Amino acid sequence: MDQNMYQQYVNILKEELVPAMGCTEPIAVAYAAALARKTLGELPEIADVIVSGNIIKNVKSVIVPNTGGMHGLEAAASAGIAAGDADRELEVLAGVTEEEIPAIRDYLESHEINVQRADTDRVFEIDLRVYKGENSARVLICDRHTNVVKIEKNGKPVFEKDCSGDAETQKKTDRSVLNIEDIVEFAEKADLNDVEETLQRQIDYNTAIAREGLGKPYGARIGQVLLASYGDSVQNQAKAWAAAGSDARMGGCDLPVVINSGSGNQGITISLPIIKYAEYLKADHEHLLRALIIGNLTAIHLKTGIGCLSAYCGATSAGAGAAAGITYLYGGGMKEISHTIVNTLAINSGVVCDGAKASCAAKIASAIEAGLLGMNMYKQGSEFYSGDGIVTKGVENTIDNIGELARDGMADTDKEIIHIMLKKRA
Known part of the structure; x- marks a missing residue:
């Protein structure tokens, strides 16, 4: 095996074998929600969770960790918004304390969270939009759990890359x-x-x-x-x-x-x-x-x-x-x-x-x-x-x-x- 291929094999192991807490699809939703709140800069009043069918399939029945037993898309989004740390990506909820769990449930019960199936041919897509007064933020994830392809603040791009998946693939x-x-x-x-x-x-x-x-x-x-x-x-x-x-x-x-x-x-x-x-x-x-x-x-x-x-x-x-x-x-x-x-x-x-x-x-x-x-x-x-x-x-x-x-x-x-x-x- 030549040295170039050897290093590729090492890289693949390091890229793939990473830590995550909880089922990765609800955690990806929580990550998108936490990143959307961070972009908004304040606690949103409304959240729209627009996801592909496979995300619905893989989030619908599983319990989201550190939420006191809640499950589903609304719970994942609420946890990310109310207590998530976007900088930790797939460990976004790892730092949630017992004292913060009631805040997640309170947010879920007292705020408007709208879930809908995305009109997309993509197997993996999470479009998380949050609103507070006249301010808004949006995070779009495609193809992979942490592959953020678009971040917007008040309709203006903060970050954007090709959503075809090619750009992300080239990095791996x-x-x-x-x-x-x-x-x-x-x-x-x-x-x-x-x-x-x-x-x-x-x-x-x-x-x-x-x-x-x-x-x-x-x-x-x-x-x-x-x-x-x-x-x-x-x-x-x-x-x-x-x-x-x-x-x-x-x-x-x-x-x-x-x-x-x-x-x-x-x-x-x-x-x-x-x-x-x-x-x-x-x-x-x-x-x-x-x-x-x-x-x-x-x-x-x-x-x-x-x-x-x-x-x-x-x-x-x-x-x-x-x-x-x-x-x-x-x-x-x-x-x-x-x-x-x-x-x-x-x-x-x-x-x-x-x-x-x-x-x-x-x-x-x-x-x-x-x-x-x-x-x-x-x-x-x-x-x-x-x-x-x-x-x-x-x-x-x-x-x-x-x-x-x-x-x-x-x-x-x-x-x-x-x-x-x-x-x-x-």
């Missing part, structure tokens, strides 16, 4: 350089001093929130149910700890996580199984870090073709990444890791994303189970072959097929999911 390392062969080579040869801080933060943060989820009754308690029902085998612990991290996140826990591909759930799904298997196998710290490199970069590679938000559940790609990292811990190389990824994708691809909520934890457990089955299939001399459904010859070609399925084939599915979720029921 090109993800198209990723491929499984080079990911494995990079993981095996990387100077860990270049990535250890990033990966250790992922270990520390994601383990802490999983432990929190196992200790308290968050969400549907999927992690706790798994341990109570199926025991403490390493296979079950891998699923239970990851599910518990999601239980806590979806239940409004205020602990941060280190995300992957813009998602805390995906960051948890990749890291916790690898961590638990490293403990079980008594792997040294170096092998744990190298396994996490493989897991994280594999998931990012898969998600690049799928897109940020879609009808394709991101836990599936994250589960494939986790299985790839665990395969490495068992001594697997390029061949074994590639077959594990293909087997995993053949099993669970097509699971739909119907928004962030308690059941995400169960989908995470299913995705990890598929990954472990995919790994053990190849260990037992079994595999799926080219022509078995969407599987084709070569891991990269199969990954391309998954991207096409999720990005193009499931586009109408995504619209129908949003339609179903927004239907008024008696």
Whole structure:
């Protein structure tokens, strides 16, 4: 691997594996709201929250952290306006104190907050507008959670850049350089001093929130149910700890996580199984870090073709990444890791994303189970072959097929999911 590509791989890990507190879509809304208030310079009387369908889908049911259990777009916007720190971006609500929580609820109950679906073809768009008397401010975020493309004060631009996404993409390392062969080579040869801080933060943060989820009754308690029902085998612990991290996140826990591909759930799904298997196998710290490199970069590679938000559940790609990292811990190389990824994708691809909520934890457990089955299939001399459904010859070609399925084939599915979720029921 040449030095330029090596540095690109380091940069991708550092760009993707960043801390966030709470589900990233409501936190992005809170960030936009906090930035709008900061731009306005005073507490607004009215807020308009205009968002794409996928934002509605991923904010509708999840509890916003540090709000005392409130959920939904109005709660996210209120929290950002009343108590958020825009300078902290995806940790915008991390500094909210117990004393400030009543102010968030009071703002929600005493001010006008209007939510509407944006007339846009964009999957990811947040248009947050606030008003106080004759003054107004606007913040527009497109394509990524912190990709602010426009800030206005009283109708005049304060900041503006191309909303096509190209400008933001150019600032980030090109993800198209990723491929499984080079990911494995990079993981095996990387100077860990270049990535250890990033990966250790992922270990520390994601383990802490999983432990929190196992200790308290968050969400549907999927992690706790798994341990109570199926025991403490390493296979079950891998699923239970990851599910518990999601239980806590979806239940409004205020602990941060280190995300992957813009998602805390995906960051948890990749890291916790690898961590638990490293403990079980008594792997040294170096092998744990190298396994996490493989897991994280594999998931990012898969998600690049799928897109940020879609009808394709991101836990599936994250589960494939986790299985790839665990395969490495068992001594697997390029061949074994590639077959594990293909087997995993053949099993669970097509699971739909119907928004962030308690059941995400169960989908995470299913995705990890598929990954472990995919790994053990190849260990037992079994595999799926080219022509078995969407599987084709070569891991990269199969990954391309998954991207096409999720990005193009499931586009109408995504619209129908949003339609179903927004239907008024008696």
